[in-house]
Amino acid sequence: MGELAGKVAVVSGASKGMGRHFVAALIGAGMKVAALARPSPQLDSLEGEHGDRVLAIGCDVASPDAVNAAIANAADHFGRIDVLVNNAAVFHPFAFADGSDEIIRQHVEINLLGVSWLIRAAIPHLKATQGQIVSISSESVNLPFPMLALYAATKAAVETLSAGLRDELRSDAIRVTVLRSGSVSGGSGGDGWSDATRQAFFAKIVETGHAAMSGSPATPQSMAKALIATLELPRDISVDLIEVRAAQEGMPEGARATAGSAA
Secondary structure (H helix, E strand, C coil): CCCCCCCEEEEECCCCHHHHHHHHHHHHCCCEEEEEECCCHHHHHHHHHHHHHEEEEECCCCCHHHHHHHHHHHHHHHCCCCEEEECCCCCCCCCHHHCCHHHHHHHHHHHHHHHHHHHHHHHHHHHHHCCEEEEEEEHHHCCCCCCCHHHHHHHHHHHHHHHHHHHHCHHHCCEEEEEEECCECCCCCCCCCCHHHHHHHHHHHHHHCHHHHCCECECHHHHHHHHHHHHCCCCCCCCCEEEECCCECCCCHHHHHHHHHHC
């Protein structure tokens, strides 16, 4: 086995989408994984899929108490924590003038505060193992999409938080990395969108050109390979930021349908 064999990762947002592929890739690299997500059959199925190499922990990352309990549970169960992957996030388009209190608060509580609670709880364990924090960001920090302005703002905040913590934790030999992701296929971010929201969002990003700029979505398996490659680097170097974007021209499926109907 390689560099990661026998180590333990905590992955938030692990039950579906890109997080589920992260779990599989980490296990494939020889790690054990504490998979955090809100309780669901999808979360429970991870243990059936991967056996005792996975501990599924129901956790709402917006709750500091739930996060503290989940990190303690992971460390007690596996005996250590070497890697924290901050993947959980809300990704829901809305016209800002019409944004409800709930949806605005949810973006901040999950995308920024959830990352903060997880990092704070994990630091003592990562000090002991000289571990690594990887927070998943988005290409939208440099190219904010319409109707996703707050999502982009929370990801930019996570990148700034990571930059500050990188120097703060350097003396503890904790590496802090941002994996800035481009468009990825098979995600679960749109599962809760209404038809009206979906249509309005794709029409808007086709109108503004953002759909074409994002390219044809990469596979989640490819994104997981980028995560593993980052974690396997020698300990005397650290990747501050890795940006992995779609390499092929094109646009997301919903945008293609919208563009086709408008042609």
